[in-house]
Amino acid sequence: xxxxxxxxxxxxxxxxxxxxxxxxxxxxxxxxxxxxxxxxxxxxxxxxxxxxxxxxxxxxxxxxxxxxxxxxxxxxxxxxxxxxxxxxxxxxxxxxxxxxxxxxxxxxxxxxxxxxxxxxxxxxxxxxxxxxxxxxxxxxxxxxxxxx
Amino acid sequence: xxxxxxxxxxxxxxxxxxxxxxxxxxxxxxxxxxxxxxxxxxxxxxxxxxxxxxxxxxxxxxxxxxxxxxxxxxxxxxxxxxxxxxxxxxxxxxxxxxxxxxxxxxxxxxxxxxxxxxxxxxxxxxxxxxxxxxxxxxxxxxxxxxxxxxxxxxxxxxxxxxxxxxxxxxxxxxxxxxxxxxxxxxxxxxxxxxxxxxxxxxxxxxxxxxxxxxxxxxxxxxxxxx
Numbered sequence: 001x002x003x004x005x006x007x008x009x010x011x012x013x014x015x016x017x018x019x020x021x022x023x024x025x026x027x028x029x030x031x032x033x034x035x036x037x038x039x040x041x042x043x044x045x046x047x048x049x050x051x052x053x054x055x056x057x058x059x060x061x062x063x064x065x066x067x068x069x070x071x072x073x074x075x076x077x078x079x080x081x082x083x084x085x086x087x088x089x090x091x092x093x094x095x096x097x098x099x100x101x102x103x104x105x106x107x108x109x110x111x112x113x114x115x116x117x118x119x120x121x122x123x124x125x126x127x128x129x130x131x132x133x134x135x136x137x138x139x140x141x142x143x144x145x146x147x148x
Numbered sequence: 149x150x151x152x153x154x155x156x157x158x159x160x161x162x163x164x165x166x167x168x169x170x171x172x173x174x175x176x177x178x179x180x181x182x183x184x185x186x187x188x189x190x191x192x193x194x195x196x197x198x199x200x201x202x203x204x205x206x207x208x209x210x211x212x213x214x215x216x217x218x219x220x221x222x223x224x225x226x227x228x229x230x231x232x233x234x235x236x237x238x239x240x241x242x243x244x245x246x247x248x249x250x251x252x253x254x255x256x257x258x259x260x261x262x263x264x265x266x267x268x269x270x271x272x273x274x275x276x277x278x279x280x281x282x283x284x285x286x287x288x289x290x291x292x293x294x295x296x297x298x299x300x301x302x303x304x305x306x307x308x309x310x311x312x313x314x315x316x317x318x319x320x321x322x323x324x325x326x327x328x329x330x331x332x333x334x335x336x337x338x339x340x341x342x343x344x345x346x347x348x349x350x351x352x353x354x355x356x357x358x359x360x361x362x363x364x365x366x367x368x369x370x371x372x373x374x
Contacts, residue, residue: 001340003187003228003333005373007169015175018154021217023179026162029209037156039149049275052306069271074312074371076189077332078271079319082263084195084329085270093192093201103209113152120151128152132159143156144208145149145165145178146191 006075016120027104032141034097035107036060037131039115040081040088040148041070050114055122057131060110062091073116076148088146107140115147150176164208166191173219180211180218185225187332193226195329200224228331234338236325247290249344253283256321263324272320276305277313285310286345293351298361307356308368311349315339315370318346340370350374 026032041050043058050058050070060067067085069078080087094106111131117123135143150173153163157179164180167173168188173181184204186193194200204222211218239255241248260279264272273279281304289311291301303310319335330338340346349369356366 001333001337001371001373002230006188006333006371009372010169011171013172015172016151018177021177021179022154022157023217024157024160024162026212029212032162037149037152039152066268067270068274070275072308072312072368074308074315074368077187077336078189078316079323079330079335080187080190080195080332082271082320083267083323086198086201087190087192087195090192090201090205093198093205096198096202097205115149124151124155128155129159131152132156132161135156136160140161142209142212143153143161143163144205145153145156145163147149147166147168148189148191 003077009075016124026141029103029142030101031104033105033107033139034094034103034142034144035135035140036089036091036094036110036144036146037113037135038089038111038146038148039113040146041072041114042067042089042112043070044068053117053119054114055117055127057111057113057127060089060112062106062108062110065091071114071116071148081148088148090144090146104141107135107138109135109138111135149173150178150181153178153180162212164211166204166208177217177219180214182208182211182220182222184222185227187226187228190226190332193224226332228333230333230337232331232334234322234326234330234334234342236322236338238343247287249286249290249348250283252344253286253317256318259324260317260321261324263320267323269320271316273313273317275313275316276309279317282314282317285314286348289314289348289352293348293355295355297359298352298356298365307365311369314345314349318343336371340374
C-alpha cells in the first residue's frame, strides 16, 4: 500500500464545473485577517462530531488547540495531524506570521467541513455560502483552504 | 476544498486552496490553487517541521499577488514509496487464554496512554468507542472474522467508524512507541500488516465481502486499496 495507490483510486472522480471563476482581490497581506478552512472534519471535543455525508461546518476557535479529527474516510494518513496539528491546520504558523507582521492578524474563528462528499450541491448552495458570510462578517479577508 | 474556494470568492473572500491530488485541484480550478505533491492527510507536508511548513505557506500566500486565477505547483515533493517500515515492538503474549489480538491490544495500552499524554488524543479511540472499550470492539470483529453475521456480532456502532477507532488506537500507540513521527502511511502499514488486530480487521472485511454484505459496510473498514 502506498500513497500513490490510494490517490489512484480517486483519479477518475469527476470534478465539479464552475461556469465562471469569482476572483476577489485582498488587501495587502500585512493588513489582512487570515482564516483557515479545512475539509478535515476537525472539531472541538465538546462540539458535535461529523455524521456520514455531513454537509455542515464546525467553528474552530483560534485560542484552543484541542482539535480532533472527525473525518470518515480511511483513505488518508492521520498520524501527521496526530503528532502536529499544523500538518493540517497551521494555526501556530499563522500566529508566527502575525507576530512577524507578514500577515495582519489571525482570525478568531476558523471553519471545518467534511471533505468526503459525493454530492456537493448542499455545500455549494447552502453551508458553503453560509460559512463564507460568517467569515466575511467576522472581518476575514483571506482564507487558506487545507484538505486531507 | 477547491469547491469552497469558488464559493468563498463569490462571498468576497480571497482564497488559496492547497491540494494534494493534482487531478482534483487542477480539474476544479480554484481561483488560486497550489498543488503540493504530498501524501494524503499531510497538506503542509512535514509534521513538526515549522521551516518546511512556512515554505509551503510562503508559496501559498505569494499567489495573492496574481492579477487573476492562478494554478501553481510547490517545488518540493514528498513521495511515499512504502520503504519506511515501522519496527514498533509488539508486546509479548501476556494472557495465553486471550485471543492474540485482544492480548496485543491490552499490551499496547501504556504506549497509547504515553502518546495521548504527549500529543493529546487527536485521532485515537473515542469517536464511537471509548478507549476502555476498544478490546470489546476488537472482539466483535473477531466474531465476524470467525463467521458471525456482522449484525449479530455486537459491533458497537457503524462498522467503519468502529474500525477507524481501532486503527486510531493502534496508530496512536505507534506514536508512543516510535522515537520520531513516522512517514505517512507507515503507521497504517504497521497496523494492517504486522499486528494481530490488523489481521482481524482484514479478515472480518473479507468475511463480510464473501457473505454478500453491501459494499459500503465492509469497504471502508480499511483504506480502499486493500
